[in-house]
Amino acid sequence: MxxxxxxxxxxxxxxxxxxxxxxxxxxxxxxxxxxxxxxxxxxxxxxxxxxxxxxxQSKDDLTRAAYAAMMNRMTAESEQATREARDPVEALAAFVATSLRPPVMDGERVRLWAGFLHHVRRDPAMRDVHEATYLGYRDRLQAMIASLPGNEAAEVARPLAIACNAVIDGLWLEGGTLPASFAEGEVERIGLSAVSAILGIALPALPPMPARED
Amino acid sequence: MxxxxxxxxxxxxxxxxxxxxxxxxxxxxxxxxxxxxxxxxxxxxxxxxxxxxxxxQSKDDLTRAAYAAMMNRMTAESEQATREARDPVEALAAFVATSLRPPVMDGERVRLWAGFLHHVRRDPAMRDVHEATYLGYRDRLQAMIASLPGNEAAEVARPLAIACNAVIDGLWLEGGTLPASFAEGEVERIGLSAVSAILGIALPALPPMPARED
DNA sequence: ACCCTCATTGCACAATCGTATAATTGGCTG
DNA sequence: CAGCCAATTATACGATTGTGCAATGAGGGT
The missing domain is CATH 1.10.10.60 (Homeodomain-like)
Structure with missing residues (x-):
């Protein structure tokens, strides 16, 4: 019954x-x-x-854990991208390219990240994760840039790293939220050439790339 | 009673x-x-x-109206920034600079914009506003870039506009959400030099700027 | 000066939220 | 194989949400 x-x-x-x-x-x-x-x-x-x-302990506790998990995953993915490269220039190109193609550049990911923003503001623990992740990205970028000739000084490498990081983030944002506004591979190509221009070096073209016929 | x-x-x-x-x-x-x-x-x-x-008619209707109002205000503000400039290079510099200082570059604004992202995904009307605003920004940027010598062709100006827009958006995002990670005026300075490098031109230093003693 | 209209208030309603807690049952231990 | 403990389910509760609707009074037209 x-x-x-x-x-x-x-x-x-x-x-x-x-x-x-x-x-x-x-x-x-x-x-x-x-x-x-x-x-x-x-x-x-x-x-x-x-x-x-x-x-x-609470739903906020689960939210905290989910945020940390998301950030850790994104960090791990971008670390793996540079792991296979041999010289710093190749690592830089791989870092840029993988950040600007799926699955990293994706609308759901951008919205997921954005959805956490207000929680991050309120929760001190989440704010620390946010800051540490961003600075971690930037520091690894800065380390790669500092290994290039002429960029050894931190006063030189730091603003370059911030600028390159901004290019990546901005393209990630726009390519993720408005994928229809860009041609196949266009975001990635623009990202590589913009970083090249900012650093004043030549970057090797995109390493791998899933095929697609026109 | x-x-x-x-x-x-x-x-x-x-x-x-x-x-x-x-x-x-x-x-x-x-x-x-x-x-x-x-x-x-x-x-x-x-x-x-x-x-x-x-x-x-509903709360969603109010949300729609609020989103449109926010986007219109942001568009109007950036338009006004370039209105006073005489030559295109000066307009470009003003466009970049005003986008990367208060009140445009602000944590609450970034979070406000981010908070709308999921509504934008679902509501077709809001999606249209989003796309039109982004493309409007980019087109005005592209027009300024195309007026520079050598960039007249759209195939040249378009990727440059996308790259410059990404620099601005990325710095706006990071400067807004992590203001403590940057020195006074640093974001604006980096934005101007990055756009200079991408376009291969010299940009005039920041036009006005509220004082601050060290 | 009165009245009529509609902008505005106040309240009730069902749905849904996070949370608390008692009731069960899966699966290791002796 | 019996028994116990904790992982899991089920249910209830108060708070809050967006919404529907009747009552009301502010203020312009006559």
Whole structure:
């Protein structure tokens, strides 16, 4: 007579936490902060709302964890891009190119990042993650630039790194939110030539690239 | 015995609409989309929630109007910046400089803009406003660039305009969200030199600038 | 000076939010 | 195989959300 309880599997804590975090990120990317409700997150993760409070002290706590996970993933992806390169110029080109093509340059990612902005402002822990991630990006960019002849001094490398980072971020933003306004590979090409102009060096053309016939 | 009704003034329709739109923008800038509830908006505008539905068919309708108002204001501000300039190089410098200092470069503005991103995705009308505004910015930038010697062809001016626009947007984003990471006037200086490098021309130093002692 | 109209208020409503907590049941332990 | 503990479900609760609608009074037209 009474509705029967749904069956379930016990999962290790880490796996559950990751599943809930992944669900929260997905929903936030698709529909913004308002779409990432505890019920929607639980359903997406294949569980029930109550479980969220078992693994996270509050929804804000889950939001914090989701933000940190997103930032860590983005950092890891861009690090991997430069890992295969041998000389700094090649690393620079790979860094720029991978930042300006999918899956990094993507509308859902831009909106996901944007959706966190107001949380970041309020939560000190999230603000620290934000600042550390941005400065981490910039410092790695600055290190690559400083290894080029004539740019050794920090007073020279710093503004160049800020400028190059801005080019990447700006193109990432526009290419992600308005993909129809650019031709295939155009954003990436413009990014490479802009960085070349700012640094006064020649950058090798895009290393790999999925094919596409015209 | 019963609580007495609050007194009120009748206002012309346009003034009421503007007041409600301004209140919605303020709240959205301060606390994100979740802070801009109908009750909070009404209170900020000095009225009551019911009145919102008298001037706007729904809250989404008010959100649409607020987005259009914000974009129009930003467009108008940047247009005014280039109006005083005589030659195109000076106009370009003014365009870059005003975009990278207050009140345009401001954390609340960046967060306000970011807060609209998910609404823009869903609402076709807002998407059109977004695209038209971005392309408007870019086209005016491209027109200024095309008036420089050697950049007359659109195939040359277009990628340069996209790159310069990206520099401005990226610096606007970073300078707005992490103001403590930059020295006074640094963002503006970097923007001008980056655009100079991309276009291969010399840009005049920042026209005016509020003083500040070290 | 009165009246009529509509801008404005006040309130009620269903839906949905995050949260708290009791009831169950999966799965390791002895 | 029995039993216990904690991972998980289910349900309830108060607060808040956008919205619908009737009552009201401000202020211009006559």
């Amino acid at each position: 009474s509705t029967e309880r749904r069956s379930y599997r016990r999962e290790p804590e880490e796996r559950r936490r990751e599943a809930l975090i992944a669900a929260a990120i997905e929903l936030m990317a698709e529909g913004g902060p308002q779409a990432a409700t505890v019920r929607a997150i639980a359903e997406r993760a294949g569980t029930t709302p109550g479980l969220i409070r078992h693994y996270f | 019963s609580t007495e009704r609050r007194s009120y003034r009748r206002e012309p329709e346009e003034r009421r609409r503007e007041a409600l739109i301004a209140a919605a923008i303020e709240l959205m800038a301060e606390g994100g989309p979740q802070a801009a509830t109908v009750r909070a908006i009404a209170e900020r505008a000095g009225t009551t929630p019911g009145l919102i539905r008298h001037y706007f």
